[in-house]
Amino acid sequence: MPTVRDTTFEFLRRQGMTTIFGNPGSTELPMLQDFPSDFTYILGLQEAAVVGMADGYAQASGRPTLVNLHTAPGVGNAMGAIFNAQANKTPLVITAGNQVRGLMTLQANLSNRDAIRMPHPLVKWSYEPPRAQDVPHAIARATHLAALAPVGPTFVSIPMDDWDVEVDEAAAEHAISRTVGGRATADPAAIRELAAALQAADNAVLVCGPDVDASGGWDAAIELSERLSLPVWASPAPGGGRLGFPESHPHFVGVLPPAIGPAGETLNGHDLIVVLGSSVFPYYPNLPGPLLPEGSRLIAVTSDPDEASRAPMGDAIVADVALTLDALLAELSPEQRPPRAHPPRPVADPMELSDPLNASAVMDVLADVFPPDGIIVLEAPSATMAVRNRIRLSQPGSYYFGAGGGLGFGLSAAVGVQLAQPDRPVVCVVGEGSAQYAIQAFWSAVAYDVPVTFLVLRNAEYAILKWFASIENVEGAPGLDLPALDVAGVAAGYGVATQHATGPEDLREQLRQAIASPVASLVEVPVAPGMSIF
Numbered sequence: 033m034p035t036v037r038d039t040t041f042e043f044l045r046r047q048g049m050t051t052i053f054g055n056p057g058s059t060e061l062p063m064l065q066d067f068p069s070d071f072t073y074i075l076g077l078q079e080a081a082v083v084g085m086a087d088g089y090a091q092a093s094g095r096p097t098l099v100n101l102h103t104a105p106g107v108g109n110a111m112g113a114i115f116n117a118q119a120n121k122t123p124l125v126i127t128a129g130n131q132v133r134g135l136m137t138l139q140a141n142l143s144n145r146d147a148i149r150m151p152h153p154l155v156k157w158s159y160e161p162p163r164a165q166d167v168p169h170a171i172a173r174a175t176h177l178a179a180l181a182p183v184g185p186t187f188v189s190i191p192m193d194d195w196d197v198e199v200d201e202a203a204a205e206h207a208i209s210r211t212v213g214g215r216a217t218a219d220p221a222a223i224r225e226l227a228a229a230l231q232a233a234d235n236a237v238l239v240c241g242p243d244v245d246a247s248g249g250w251d252a253a254i255e256l257s258e259r260l261s262l263p264v265w266a267s268p269a270p271g272g273g274r275l276g277f278p279e280s281h282p283h284f285v286g287v288l289p290p291a292i293g294p295a296g297e298t299l300n301g302h303d304l305i306v307v308l309g310s311s312v313f314p315y316y317p318n319l320p321g322p323l324l325p326e327g328s329r330l331i332a333v334t335s336d337p338d339e340a341s342r343a344p345m346g347d348a349i350v351a352d353v354a355l356t357l358d359a360l361l362a363e364l365s366p367e368q369r370p371p372r373a374h375p376p377r378p379v380a381d382p383m384e385l386s387d388p389l390n391a392s393a394v395m396d397v398l399a400d401v402f403p404p405d406g407i408i409v410l411e412a413p414s415a416t417m418a419v420r421n422r423i424r425l426s427q428p429g430s431y432y433f434g435a436g437g438g439l440g441f442g443l444s445a446a447v448g449v450q451l452a453q454p455d456r457p458v459v460c461v462v463g464e465g466s467a468q469y470a471i472q473a474f475w476s477a478v479a480y481d482v483p484v485t486f487l488v489l490r491n492a493e494y495a496i497l498k499w500f501a502s503i504e505n506v507e508g509a510p511g512l513d514l515p516a517l518d519v520a521g522v523a524a525g526y527g528v529a530t531q532h533a534t535g536p537e538d539l540r541e542q543l544r545q546a547i548a549s550p551v552a553s554l555v556e557v558p559v560a561p562g563m564s565i566f
């Protein structure tokens with residue numbers, strides 16, 4: 033009879049989940065015994081890096097991804113990254129080992145005594161199967177559930193003596209051979225109403241968010257904007273983990289400000305605001321004001337019932353974003369509306385050169401050498417808008433940003449994104465402070481020949497926190513300076529090929545080389561302190 037291990041790996045094989053991210057301990061070794069040769073195990077040296085890499089991999093491959101963590105302390109280390117994965121809507125199936133069943137009640141060493149409760153608020157389902165033979169079914173259930181909307185991580189704790197237990201072959205075959213599809217279409221009446229509202233509006237606008245890209249609705253969103261001649265905002269940057277619309281498109285008018293008052297003001301003059309694939313809205317910081325301009329109506333399309341119900345204003349349609357866009361296009365007249373003048377997106381003038389360079393000037397240089405099929409993974413808080421304004425990413429799957437705001441996503445996710453997209457160059461733009469939270473991902477990039485380019489912005493401070501201090505009227509806060517933090521030196525210790533740039537010319541050349549290089553490469557550039565807004 034097949035064992036729990038045979039059956040579980042056969043399930044993972046059938047699902048195409050043959051790349052596993054983990055950091056093992058004694059409680060996980062039984063799972064890894066005789067590791068099948070058609071699987072790949074990506075070792076991360078700390079759990080934040082493990083989950084961050086898996087997050088990038090799952091998002092960029094569009095597939096649920098298995099993570100294997102060490103019992104309680106491993107899950108504990110991973111919590112911030114699991115928080116990010118739920119904010120990013122990433123389909124991770126997170127497993128962790130536990131003591132043998134017979135020693136859990138006396139709480140032998142390494143017992144995770146409340147395994148289910150530990151990651152509970154951050155995952156869609158948290159479970160420890162009551163019997164060993166239920167493990168394959170539990171992992172199948174966790175996988176289907178992770179991939180159903182709202183997509184997000186699930187957790188299964190597996191006692192270490194479960195793996196050699198035999199399972200009933202017929203029941204196991206049922207458990208592992210199921211397909212579960214959940215891309216729901218909208219009520220046709222809701223589609224008709226949305227189409228009618230769009231056709232009747234005098235000055236409608238779209239706000240596109242991350243689930244346009246994740247659902248595969250990229251081309252349909254362009255078609256909708258072009259057919260009705262609608263201007264398009266990106267949903268606010270803090271929650272915009274992916275782009276929902278090409279940023280060089282003539283209808284793209286910019287990134288919506290993230291705070292209530294400024295966002296409401298920006299949308300002034302629009303009688304209809306249609307939000308696609310975003311929460312309404314990922315607000316931060318707290319700058320109060322009217323939620324919506326007087327007399328305007330908002331309709332959001334989201335696959336996430338929670339996002340739909342918690343929005344502070346407007347109506348919502350809960351359905352798959354791409355399918356809803358297709359249905360909406362079929363409902364609308366195929367005639368193109370005459371083009372209307374949209375407020376043009378302000379063109380960022382080249383930033384003046386200074387010594388050290390301003391982060392915006394660094395982005396001008398990156399834009400010069402950035403390949404058309406390149407992907408940016410971004411975690412450089414004070415330079416976020418400089419990246420968005422100066423590198424006009426215009427292909428689907430070109431941008432990944434930690435929507436949860438927990439640092440550590442950027443460096444680690446970049447490695448996972450590059451593993452999932454080996455033919456597209458990945459550039460991770462990261463602040464020297466942010467790089468510290470999952471710094472061990474450097475080692476995995478080298479160990480598994482992942483040719484990511486890391487561009488480290490070294491401003492010797494937590495610039496974004498100094499900016500927040502000014503808007504929160506906080507004076508005299510300690511701990512906001514980072515003198516002598518040598519990320520390149522640390523990366524070199526992990527085996528990364530590193531270079532230091534000082535001026536725009538050597539930066540351009542070093543970036544060109546790093547992007548073309550077949551190995552993990554890092555370019556560190558000193559940048560001027562402060563925020564780079566444009």
Ligand SMILES: Cc1ncc(C[n+]2csc(CCOP(=O)(O)OP(=O)(O)O)c2C)c(N)n1
Binds near residue numbers: 437463
């Ligand atoms: C896990 C975690 N801890 C702390 C923070 C708070 N935090 C937000 S931005 C930031 C500073 C980032 O510094 P750096 O990467 O150097 O970027 P800069 O602000 O200088 O652009 C910190 C500490 C966070 N977001 N996540």
